Amino acid sequence: MPPPAVPAYRRLSVEERRSQLLDSALTLFAHRAPEDVSLDDVAEAAGVSRPLVYRYFPGGKQQLYEAALRSAAEELRHCFDEPHDGPLLTRLGRALDRYLGFVDEHATGFSALLQGGSVVETSRTTAIVDGVRRAAADHIYSHLGVTDPGPRLRMTVRMWITAVEASSLIWLDEEKQPPSGELRDWLVEQFVAVLTVTAGRDPQTAALLAAFTPGT
Amino acid sequence: MPPPAVPAYRRLSVEERRSQLLDSALTLFAHRAPEDVSLDDVAEAAGVSRPLVYRYFPGGKQQLYEAALRSAAEELRHCFDEPHDGPLLTRLGRALDRYLGFVDEHATGFSALLQGGSVVETSRTTAIVDGVRRAAADHIYSHLGVTDPGPRLRMTVRMWITAVEASSLIWLDEEKQPPSGELRDWLVEQFVAVLTVTAGRDPQTAALLAAFTPGT
Numbered sequence: 001m002p003p004p005a006v007p008a009y010r011r012l013s014v015e016e017r018r019s020q021l022l023d024s025a026l027t028l029f030a031h032r033a034p035e036d037v038s039l040d041d042v043a044e045a046a047g048v049s050r051p052l053v054y055r056y057f058p059g060g061k062q063q064l065y066e067a068a069l070r071s072a073a074e075e076l077r078h079c080f081d082e083p084h085d086g087p088l089l090t091r092l093g094r095a096l097d098r099y100l101g102f103v104d105e106h107a108t109g110f111s112a113l114l115q116g117g118s119v120v121e122t123s124r125t126t127a128i129v130d131g132v133r134r135a136a137a138d139h140i141y142s143h144l145g146v147t148d149p150g151p152r153l154r155m156t157v158r159m160w161i162t163a164v165e166a167s168s169l170i171w172l173d174e175e176k177q178p179p180s181g182e183l184r185d186w187l188v189e190q191f192v193a194v195l196t197v198t199a200g201r202d203p204q205t206a207a208l209l210a211a212f213t214p215g216t
Numbered sequence: 217m218p219p220p221a222v223p224a225y226r227r228l229s230v231e232e233r234r235s236q237l238l239d240s241a242l243t244l245f246a247h248r249a250p251e252d253v254s255l256d257d258v259a260e261a262a263g264v265s266r267p268l269v270y271r272y273f274p275g276g277k278q279q280l281y282e283a284a285l286r287s288a289a290e291e292l293r294h295c296f297d298e299p300h301d302g303p304l305l306t307r308l309g310r311a312l313d314r315y316l317g318f319v320d321e322h323a324t325g326f327s328a329l330l331q332g333g334s335v336v337e338t339s340r341t342t343a344i345v346d347g348v349r350r351a352a353a354d355h356i357y358s359h360l361g362v363t364d365p366g367p368r369l370r371m372t373v374r375m376w377i378t379a380v381e382a383s384s385l386i387w388l389d390e391e392k393q394p395p396s397g398e399l400r401d402w403l404v405e406q407f408v409a410v411l412t413v414t415a416g417r418d419p420q421t422a423a424l425l426a427a428f429t430p431g432t
Contacts, residue, residue: 121337151390151393151394152394154386155383155386155387155390158382158386159379159382159383159386159406160379162378162379162381162382163375163376163378163379163382163410165378166374166375166378166379167371167375170370170371170374170375171371174367174371177367178367178368182417186413186414186417189413189416190375190409190410190413193406193409193410193412193413194379194406194409194410196409197402197405197406197409198402200405201398201402
């Protein structure tokens with residue numbers, strides 16, 4: 001007997017169910033501050049019973065939020081995956097495009113998390129976000145071909161990453177103006193500009209700058 | 217009869233006492249994370265009885281922390297007070313010198329606050345910190361002689377302010393290297409560099425840049 005075309009219920013594995021609940025949670029977090037999303041809301045959005053959500057997240061809202069954040073952090077790390085060929089600034093531009101797409105999709109949750117002061121923010125959530133920042137910096141060093149970045153290069157890269165975060169928060173505040181393509185180009189130009197300033201004080205950075213000549 | 221040369225106890229006014237307790241608290245916060253400072257510690261540091269500290273801060277540790285933060289925010293705003301004459305970049309450098317002095321003095325408390333995830337962080341403490349950021353931006357516009365900064369100029373200034381914060385956290389992490397004078401010069405150069413990038417896209421910023429020619 002063939003299965004019905006649209007089964008009313010499909011039995012999900014534990015991992016599939018967990019992932020479905022996290023997707024529902026992330027969709028809610030994209031439009032509401034974390035403290036305004038309850039486990040009941042997640043049950044409703046996922047079309048499942050409340051006891052089921054509580055079974056997966058017995059630690060309640062905080063556990064749900066941290067799990068959703070880990071899942072979003074994983075997604076964000078994938079934005080940085082970029083093949084090591086072609087012009088360096090083109091690669092950076094593509095990673096920024098994916099990053100801005102992520103920011104666009106997760107708008108409210110992203111702002112709430114980075115703006116701080118949320119009741120769901122803990123030293124654990126801060127550590128997750130810092131891990132993503134470190135991953136972003138490591139990708140940059142890897143594309144630059146630097147295995148041992150010195151303190152001045154590291155400070156410059158970390159400052160630029162922070163500035164990118166700040167710009168994306170402002171971008172969300174300003175109804176996503178300028179258009180993301182313009183913001184991306186602007187951020188790439190700022191990356192070159194701040195490295196150029198550092199190159200005046202740091203031989204390692206000066207040596208790297210040659211790789212930034214357009215077309216290389 | 218003349219008063220004793222060194223009175224064992226002097227009766228402080230309510231305001232003086234409050235200010236003395238906040239000074240003691242800020243000294244403790246400079247070396248320990250906010251969650252590791254108790255009202256008992258403040259009593260001991262200020263050399264007063266525990267009930268007296270509890271009388272001034274009946275809301276406990278959270279109230280003490282917010283009051284200390286407000287007091288530190290006030291002090292930080294004073295760092296930005298700079299006469300409107302002389303070369304613009306020299307003024308910026310002097311404000312940065314005072315800012316880095318503040319960071320140096322309040323090291324641990326400053327890091328804990330800006331790194332987030334602290335148990336004492338709330339939407340109120342975030343609002344206090346954001347108020348200081350806005351004040352910093354307003355001072356910059358005022359020195360630039362801009363009364364109506366457009367979105368691109370505003371985004372650039374806010375990004376640079378965030379980058380300055382990031383650099384000061386890294387500076388504390390890296391045992392205050394490079395020396396503060398070098399960090400100050402580097403930040404001033406970065407300010408000019410990011411404005412120069414924005415000037416390529418924004419006529420308002422392009423018009424301002426003339427004012428940055430050294431010696432003006």
